[in-house]
Amino acid sequence: MISEGMLYNMDCIEGMKKHIASNSVDLIITDPPYGISGDKLDKHYNRDESFVVEGYVEIPRSEYKEFSIKWISEAERILRPGGSLFIVSGYTNLHHILNALHSTDLTEINHIIWKYNFGVYTKKKFISSHYHILFWQKPGGKATFNTFSRYGDSEKDGRSSMNYKDREDVFVINREYKPGEIKNKNELPYNLLIKLMQYCSNPGDVVCDMFLGGFSTAIVAKGLNRVPIGFEISKTAFGMGMSRFKNVNKGFLLDDLKQPEKNRNLNTGKPWTEDDRKIMTSLFEGLIDRTKGEIIRSIGESMGRGKWSISREIEKSGLWDAKRKKDEMRRSMNEESGAKAGTVHKKRGRPQKKTSGSEDQQKVSLKDFV
Numbered sequence: 418m419i420s421e422g423m424l425y426n427m428d429c430i431e432g433m434k435k436h437i438a439s440n441s442v443d444l445i446i447t448d449p450p451y452g453i454s455g456d457k458l459d460k461h462y463n464r465d466e467s468f469v470v471e472g473y474v475e476i477p478r479s480e481y482k483e484f485s486i487k488w489i490s491e492a493e494r495i496l497r498p499g500g501s502l503f504i505v506s507g508y509t510n511l512h513h514i515l516n517a518l519h520s521t522d523l524t525e526i527n528h529i530i531w532k533y534n535f536g537v538y539t540k541k542k543f544i545s546s547h548y549h550i551l552f553w554q555k556p557g558g559k560a561t562f563n564t565f566s567r568y569g570d571s572e573k574d575g576r577s578s579m580n581y582k583d584r585e586d587v588f589v590i591n592r593e594y595k596p597g598e599i600k601n602k603n604e605l606p607y608n609l610l611i612k613l614m615q616y617c618s619n620p621g622d623v624v625c626d627m628f629l630g631g632f633s634t635a636i637v638a639k640g641l642n643r644v645p646i647g648f649e650i651s652k653t654a655f656g657m658g659m660s661r662f663k664n665v666n667k668g669f670l671l672d673d674l675k676q677p678e679k680n681r682n683l684n685t686g687k688p689w690t691e692d693d694r695k696i697m698t699s700l701f702e703g704l705i706d707r708t709k710g711e712i713i714r715s716i717g718e719s720m721g722r723g724k725w726s727i728s729r730e731i732e733k734s735g736l737w738d739a740k741r742k743k744d745e746m747r748r749s750m751n752e753e754s755g756a757k758a759g760t761v762h763k764k765r766g767r768p769q770k771k772t773s774g775s776e777d778q779q780k781v782s783l784k785d786f787v
Contacts, residue, residue, distance in 0.1 A: 424635060424662065426655040429627035429648035433491040437646065442495045443561070443622035444643075446613055446634050448505040448605055449488070449514075450474065452481040474650050481510045485517040488627055493521045495625065499558025501617040504551045505531070505605065511549055518553055527552040527586050531609065534591040550588070561622070566615040569678035570685065570723070588612070604630060610637040611670065618643055632658030640670030684721040689730060696720065697727070701736050705743060712740075 425432050452475065476484050492502055502523065506514050518525070529550035536546030554560050568580040590609045610633060618624060618641075626634035626647035631654070635645035639662065649655040700719055704712045717727045731737055 423646040424629065424632075424655075424659065425648050426650070426652060427648055428650050430487050430491055432648040433488075433495055433627070437495045437625070439494050440497045441623065442625045442646070443497060443500050444614065444618040445492055445496060445500070445502045445625045445627070446505075446605075446610060447492075447503070447625075447627045448603065448630065449485075449628050450476045451507045451603075452476050452478050452510045453507065478510070482513045482516070485510070485513045486520065489514070489517040489521060492627070493523055493555065496523075496555040497558060498555055499560045500555050501526075501560065502551075502553045502555075503613055503617075504553075506549045506551065508545070508549065514551065518551065522556065523553040524556050525551075525553050529586045529588060531588045531590060561617050561619060563616055563619070565677055565680055567612070567675065567677055569680050571681045572678050583612075584616075605633050607633065607637055607670075610634055611641065611674075614638065614641050614643060615674075629658055630654060632662050635662055636665055637670065639665060639667055642668045642671065681718065682721050682723045685723050685726065693720070694730065694734060697730060698734065698736065701731065701740075705740055709737075709740075 423436065425436060489504075496502060504514060504518075527550075529552055531548045531550050533546060533548070536544045538544065564584070565580065568578075568583055570578075570580055572579040574582065588609065590606055590612075592606055614624065614637060620642040622643050624634065624638040624643045624645055626645070629635060629647045629649035632649075635647055635658070638645035645662075649658060697716055697720065700716045701712065704715055707715070713724045713727050713731070716722075716731075717724050720727070
């Protein structure tokens with residue numbers, strides 16, 4: 418049983434072997450050293466390093482391949498079946514991390530791009546302003562993905578689904594700007610960590626970070642009532658991080674979390690029955706004179722299903738063809754009626770009222786076309 422606050426000042430590979438049992442961790446979020454002379458990041462990002470904690474431990478490029486294989490192998494061991502792993506990486510040594518992942522039995526779920534607000538300044542090439550987030554899972558158990566943990570199925574930003582936009586695999590999240598504050602070399606923003614934990618963990622779950630750095634992952638885990646565990650090899654960074662970790666209260670982030678609206682499409686994902694199709698057809702008959710968009714929206718609201726599901730079933734049932742045929746007959750009748758009215762007008766020399774169709778047209782039923 419993992420208890421709160423299992424945070425260690427030691428090498429993560431040895432630490433995992435010594436302190437973490439197999440199949441015991443629900444979620445891993447980690448940001449390993451990038452192998453790009455991280456002790457000189459101020460030159461890459463053109464920033465003042467006077468408030469950055471010293472003691473950053475970099476991995477030489479010549480050792481990065483073997484290093485990645487070792488720690489990712491341990492990550493696979495400690496993850497529970499169904500557990501999730503997120504690795505944040507730049508592009509320089511991304512191939513080593515991917516190769517190490519592919520050498521395991523873990524399964525790739527998403528390759529996420531995190532776009533941030535300021536990148537590496539360059540003059541003779543495009544500016545790098547993104548990181549890769551590799552989302553993998555351990556097979557053999559029930560995975561956690563809380564689809565509606567942040568936005569309900571019907572929340573909109575204009576005409577766009579907020580749930581859909583939030584789950585796109587390109588994240589646009591600003592890095593946190595902390596002028597004058599003591600900080601670690603390269604900290605992940607709280608908003609990114611909150612998002613990953615909301616979707617892929619639940620309160621009480623164990624969240625591990627092999628490279629704690631500024632302890633952001635551990636702090637957010639504590640703030641969301643998850644159980645943090647992790648390692649930091651630098652004594653200086655560990656001391657600063659533990660001080661920050663101890664100064665926050667368990668659950669401190671919960672009050673400020675946005676609560677998703679109640680879902681409306683309560684039958685999303687459920688198999689269609691014959692009774693469902695009869696209900697849909699009945700609703701369709703009463704809406705046949707409306708536009709396709711209005712029909713789909715109205716039936717979806719009545720049946721608690723999404724627009725794609727409704728549209729697909731209407732298509733399979735042949736109802737769109739029936740609507741098209743009825744619309745064509747209506748147009749034909751209107752044209753015929755208009756032509757007759759024009760003829761009468763010429764013969765009698767007086768204006769006639771326009772009609773929307775004969776009595777026969779009004780009696781046309783959907784059943785005549787299905």
